[in-house]
Amino acid sequence: MRRKFLLLLETGLVLAGLTLGASAWKIHSALVQPLNITQEELLEVPKGTTPNRTFLRLEADGVIKDAFWLRVYWRFNLPKQPLHSGEYRMLPGMTVEGLIDLWKRGEMVQYSVTLVEGWNFHQVRAALAKEEKLEHTLEGLSDSQVMDKLGHTGVSLKGDSSLILTASCGA
Secondary structure (H helix, E strand, C coil): CHHHHHHHHHHHHHHHHHHHHHHHHHHHHHHHCECCCCCCEEEEECCCCCHHHHHHHHHHCCCCCCHHHHHHHHHHHCCCCCCCCEEEEECCCCEHHHHHHHHHHCCCCCCCCCCCCCCCHHHHHHHHHHCCCCCCCCCCCCHHHHHHHCCCCCCCCCCCHHHHHHHHHCC
């Protein structure tokens, strides 16, 4: 009886070791796979999206394989790591591990808007309205309504509006 128990225990340990080894190999293979893209692409991660959903979406789009193993990797190795919303640049030859490194560093694509010194409030609003990548939440609002939202209710825009913009931007 004792001999059977030891044999069963040995067999269980060997099977557990083989299972862990195979899982580690699958995770490693999933991490080092190159992204299936031929040119630079932007990956948009909307606010509130989880890594699981993102891996599944990339797999559905044919960019990666083995999303299951990547989800397992994230769950065990990066459970407290947030996935920041934004756009991430994926380059040909980049591996999944490289993409995950971008996510860990929060290295999103950033866009710039040039505001020329001396512009008035109307010119600033017009320049911001032209930017496609900005979320436009002030469309249809008058200047006084915008000032109300900025916490400057009743402030006249006839004076030096650069002071208002500086105060509103936190400079």
